[in-house]
Amino acid sequence: MLRASVIVFPGSNCDRDVKVALERITGFPVNMVWHGDASVPASDLIVLPGGFSYGDYLRCGAMAAHSPIMRDVIAKAKAGTPVLGICNGFQVLCRSGLLPGILMRNASLKFICRDVTLRVDNDSSFFTRCYRKGEIVRMPVAHAEGNYFADADTLDRLEGEGRVVFRYCDENGEANEAGNPNGAQRNIAGICDASGRVVGLMPHPERLFERALGGTGGRRMFESALLAAVEPMV
Amino acid sequence: MSDTPFQITPEIVAEHGLSPSEYQRLLKILGREPSFTELGIFSVMWSEHCSYKSSRVWLKTLPTTGKQVIQGPGENAGVVDLGDGDAVVFKMESHNHPSYIEPYQGAATGVGGIMRDVFTMGARPVADLNALRFGAPEHAKTRHLVDGVVSGIGGYGNCVGVPTVGGEVNFDAGYNNNILVNAMCVGLARTDKIFYSAAKGVGLPVVYVGSKTGRDGIHGATMASAEFDDKSDEKRPTVQVGDPFTEKLLIEACLELMEKDCIIAIQDMGAAGLTSSSCEMADKGGVGFTLNLDHVPQRETGMTAYEMMLSESQERMLMVLKPGSEPEAEAVFRKWELDFAIVGETTDTGRLIVTHKGNVEADIPVTTLANSAPIYERPWFPTQVPKLILPEWVPAPNAILDTLKTMMGGPALASRRWVWEQYDHMVMGDTVQRPGGDAAVVRVHGTQKGIAVTCDVTPRYVTADPEMGTKQAVVETWRNLTAVGADPLAITDNMNFANPERPEVMGQFVGSVKGMSEACRVLDYPVVSGNVSLYNETNGVGIPPTPAIGGVGVVPDVSRMADIALKRENDLLIVIGREAGHLGQSLYQQHATGKLEGAPPPVDLADEIKAGRLVRTLIREGKVDTVHDISDGGLVVAVAEMALAGNIGAELFAYEGRLPGYAIWFGEDQGRYVLAVDPMQAEEVLERARLLALPARIVARTGGDAISLKGETALSLTDLRTVNESWLPGYMAAVQA
Numbered sequence: 001m002l003r004a005s006v007i008v009f010p011g012s013n014c015d016r017d018v019k020v021a022l023e024r025i026t027g028f029p030v031n032m033v034w035h036g037d038a039s040v041p042a043s044d045l046i047v048l049p050g051g052f053s054y055g056d057y058l059r060c061g062a063m064a065a066h067s068p069i070m071r072d073v074i075a076k077a078k079a080g081t082p083v084l085g086i087c088n089g090f091q092v093l094c095r096s097g098l099l100p101g102i103l104m105r106n107a108s109l110k111f112i113c114r115d116v117t118l119r120v121d122n123d124s125s126f127f128t129r130c131y132r133k134g135e136i137v138r139m140p141v142a143h144a145e146g147n148y149f150a151d152a153d154t155l156d157r158l159e160g161e162g163r164v165v166f167r168y169c170d171e172n173g174e175a176n177e178a179g180n181p182n183g184a185q186r187n188i189a190g191i192c193d194a195s196g197r198v199v200g201l202m203p204h205p206e207r208l209f210e211r212a213l214g215g216t217g218g219r220r221m222f223e224s225a226l227l228a229a230v231e232p233m234v
Numbered sequence: 235m236s237d238t239p240f241q242i243t244p245e246i247v248a249e250h251g252l253s254p255s256e257y258q259r260l261l262k263i264l265g266r267e268p269s270f271t272e273l274g275i276f277s278v279m280w281s282e283h284c285s286y287k288s289s290r291v292w293l294k295t296l297p298t299t300g301k302q303v304i305q306g307p308g309e310n311a312g313v314v315d316l317g318d319g320d321a322v323v324f325k326m327e328s329h330n331h332p333s334y335i336e337p338y339q340g341a342a343t344g345v346g347g348i349m350r351d352v353f354t355m356g357a358r359p360v361a362d363l364n365a366l367r368f369g370a371p372e373h374a375k376t377r378h379l380v381d382g383v384v385s386g387i388g389g390y391g392n393c394v395g396v397p398t399v400g401g402e403v404n405f406d407a408g409y410n411n412n413i414l415v416n417a418m419c420v421g422l423a424r425t426d427k428i429f430y431s432a433a434k435g436v437g438l439p440v441v442y443v444g445s446k447t448g449r450d451g452i453h454g455a456t457m458a459s460a461e462f463d464d465k466s467d468e469k470r471p472t473v474q475v476g477d478p479f480t481e482k483l484l485i486e487a488c489l490e491l492m493e494k495d496c497i498i499a500i501q502d503m504g505a506a507g508l509t510s511s512s513c514e515m516a517d518k519g520g521v522g523f524t525l526n527l528d529h530v531p532q533r534e535t536g537m538t539a540y541e542m543m544l545s546e547s548q549e550r551m552l553m554v555l556k557p558g559s560e561p562e563a564e565a566v567f568r569k570w571e572l573d574f575a576i577v578g579e580t581t582d583t584g585r586l587i588v589t590h591k592g593n594v595e596a597d598i599p600v601t602t603l604a605n606s607a608p609i610y611e612r613p614w615f616p617t618q619v620p621k622l623i624l625p626e627w628v629p630a631p632n633a634i635l636d637t638l639k640t641m642m643g644g645p646a647l648a649s650r651r652w653v654w655e656q657y658d659h660m661v662m663g664d665t666v667q668r669p670g671g672d673a674a675v676v677r678v679h680g681t682q683k684g685i686a687v688t689c690d691v692t693p694r695y696v697t698a699d700p701e702m703g704t705k706q707a708v709v710e711t712w713r714n715l716t717a718v719g720a721d722p723l724a725i726t727d728n729m730n731f732a733n734p735e736r737p738e739v740m741g742q743f744v745g746s747v748k749g750m751s752e753a754c755r756v757l758d759y760p761v762v763s764g765n766v767s768l769y770n771e772t773n774g775v776g777i778p779p780t781p782a783i784g785g786v787g788v789v790p791d792v793s794r795m796a797d798i799a800l801k802r803e804n805d806l807l808i809v810i811g812r813e814a815g816h817l818g819q820s821l822y823q824q825h826a827t828g829k830l831e832g833a834p835p836p837v838d839l840a841d842e843i844k845a846g847r848l849v850r851t852l853i854r855e856g857k858v859d860t861v862h863d864i865s866d867g868g869l870v871v872a873v874a875e876m877a878l879a880g881n882i883g884a885e886l887f888a889y890e891g892r893l894p895g896y897a898i899w900f901g902e903d904q905g906r907y908v909l910a911v912d913p914m915q916a917e918e919v920l921e922r923a924r925l926l927a928l929p930a931r932i933v934a935r936t937g938g939d940a941i942s943l944k945g946e947t948a949l950s951l952t953d954l955r956t957v958n959e960s961w962l963p964g965y966m967a968a969v970q971a
Binding site for chain 1: 385388389392393394395477478479480482483570571654655656657658659660661662663665666668677792793
């Protein structure tokens with residue numbers, strides 16, 4: 001049994017997509033939790049989906065980070081419940097302090113929607129255990145504000161602790177400018193907290209989890225979660 | 235009746251876009267002088283935009299029925315049966331005038347408005363498309379307009395979370411002062427859960443939901459019914475401002491309420507806002523409405539009845555509820571943090587009675603208001619259609635491949651990736667064919683069925699011959715749907731023309747309707763919704779006639795589709811369809827001579843049906859998974875696009891027939907497809923075409939990393955891709971001279 005909860009903020013628009021991906025891959029029903037609720041029911045993992053929570057009118061993710069449900073998400077995360085933030089969900093994780101850094105406007109100043117190649121730099125987090133370190137996978141991005149920024153000390157610490165989960169890369173796995181869609185510092189596409197249980201990333205794994213959609217690059221994030229349910233992390 | 239703030243003078247009547255004879259008609263209906271609010275109401279209801287007064291007599295001649303049609307024109311959107319209880323709901327609508335004045339908001343609110351037309355009917359929007367026409371690249375305003383319109387479409391659609399999966403972008407000097415922004419939305423509903431706008435029943439609550447009413451967009455419909463002049467920039471305050479976040483909430487709230495048994499009728503407040511929504515709901519239901527404007531949620535203070543009735547503030551809906559269901563309905567809208575207000579009641583008086591602060595501000599017989607708009611049979615001249623030209627009359631190129639490279643690197647054929655990468659085309663997780671092919675396909679959620687969507691028109695063909703050109707536009711959408719393996723079902727149309735009071739413009743419109751009628755009738759591909767945008771003209775110069783066609787089809791099983799990308803080396807490319815080397819009005823002619831001359835390529839509907847049926851059958855049998863329809867630029871461009879999409883080259887076989895070779899490679903003959911076929915299957919495909927008396931021949935073999943042709947320098951895919959992908963980003967990045 002895997003009890004997954006997806007938080008629905010007003011303006012979330014990938015909530016259904018991630019629910020479908022989780023249910024199809026894990027085989028267990030997913031619980032949708034409204035932002036105004038006081039608490040998340042007991043869950044093995046929580047997902048903050050993509051979209052434009054509260055319209056992103058006051059900086060992306062900023063309002064959602066202070067919504068009633070986030071108090072409980074933060075408490076549960078600190079108590080060890082795994083949390084995955086995708087796109088806007090990653091922005092919310094940063095705004096709520098569960099992950100360091102912020103997401104700024106893309107360097108191009110344009111919204112960008114396309115497949116990117118990612119290099120797996122951490123294959124031990126809760127959501128990446130089914131990948132192999134150094135592997136190159138394809139997932140789509142769709143954002144206007146995905147340009148990861150943190151000060152040099154924070155970036156050094158993240159890298160030193162192996163907490164960069166995915167990096168944008170070219171087709172050969174080089175994390176260079178050509179492979180960077182949004183100007184992110186050190187090509188960072190996703191990071192995790194010190195425990196490896198809170199993961200945030202800009203790409204959308206739920207959009208490429210079956211062949212019919214054009215690829216399966218994101219599938220193993222959800223398989224990793226399922227594996228963890230059977231074989232808990234130490 | 236409240237005191238009219240000032241005397242209604244002929245000048246005020248004229249400012250409201252009403253002719254003296256239309257004003258006389260108004261006086262006769264009311265039997266007295268109108269109040270200022272009433273004058274405003276009549277002016278918007280009788281505007282071209284709302285009343286279709288110039289086009290109605292001709293629109294009535296379009297074929298709008300078929301066994302697949304659940305709802306044709308006349309509602310917010312058309313509804314077509316998809317089988318298994320599923321229905322597809324769709325419509326295309328223009329936002330041309332506002333987008334020229336304020337490109338970001340104009341385009342954004344165009345997207346918002348068309349989505350509301352679709353979810354009003356109980357459908358969840360699942361795909362957006364847009365047909366965009368801009369002026370010449372070198373025109374001073376073009377870059378700014380492209381940037382604003384594309385950002386606006388993306389800014390709205392991306393936030394709402396509906397994928398923008400297709401469309402077209404053209405550049406032509408004919409649109410220098412009047413761009414076209416046509417937005418199409420496609421939604422999915424259950425056939426037993428379609429909602430309509432007829433407010434049947436007396437004593438029912440009339441409810442306003444969504445955003446608050448402000449002063450924005452007052453007289454937008456009237457603006458959209460007049461040509462531009464040098465002072466058009468002053469019309470900026472008539473452009474509405476969009477709020478996609480509220481739209482997203484409104485979609486969720488409306489669809490949630492539609493699951494319950496509360497709604498009798500529902501209508502979005504689009505052009506002419508509260509006026510046209512209340513008037514249409516009351517008229518269709520055969521009832522009267524009282525509206526108490528004191529209860530309308532207002533964003534600004536001190537708004538008058540006139541302003542509230544004419545405001546085009548976005549993201550608002552009007553509903554008539556079952557009595558007693560108000561608390562249940564209100565709870566849904568409160569959950570989504572949207573306004574909910576009971577603003578009136580249906581009555582048996584047959585009158586629209588508007589009160590504000592205790593005064594009656596309007597008292598108008600509804601049916602008369604809705605149906606008394608003047609209908610004009612405007613005089614028209616048929617367009618003088620140029621004669622067909624022979625291929626030899628257009629000079630030969632020095633080299634085919636070099637010309638191909640130049641054309642693929644120019645504004646007409648360059649990749650539109652810069653545009654569609656700014657649109658979220660994958661949200662909702664069902665996009666199984668992305669932009670860049672012949673048609674996009676989205677799955678019917680939770681099933682293996684797909685909806686194929688496309689939009690098309692070739693204005694240069696329509697300019698030369700409105701009837702044939704429009705026929706071509708219809709069949710091109712039909713072919714695009716066929717090329718992915720879909721059964722074409724129905725179309726929506728967006729008729730963009732200049733000033734219909736000029737007989738030559740009206741003649742273009744009439745020709746266009748005739749061509750559309752014939753194609754739709756023969757192909758059993760009816761028109762189920764549409765929009766007419768006239769007066770696309772500035773200082774007497776009109777746009778090229780542009781009847782944009784949005785086509786929708788059904789793919790029975792998305793695991794049996796085709797797309798344009800070459801997939802294997804050593805496949806044979808087969809052209810199906812008649813080749814005549816037609817170069818009149820072709821991109822090659824324009825490239826080679828700088829002019830567009832002669833008749834556009836003729837369309838043979840009987841051959842279209844045969845070729846379409848064959849292509850679909852081959853796809854369904856699993857014999858073919860790679861198909862591209864041949865259109866702009868002809869065969870060689872189609873092959874090049876297939877090669878780029880699959881990153882596999884092609885060796886073109888020299889043509890040895892009786893026509894000039896370049897006319898075969900660049901001719902824009904209609905009714906043709908390129909299929910990539912396994913060599914073992916090639917003979918069978920050729921034979922099956924032969925049995926249908928359809929010409930078919932092998933034109934190339936796939937493989938390598940270049941496009942090659944005997945006697946010419948090969949064109950590497952890398953070089954071709956570079957020129958094809960770099961034109962638009964390069965153009966947009968360049969600093970305005």
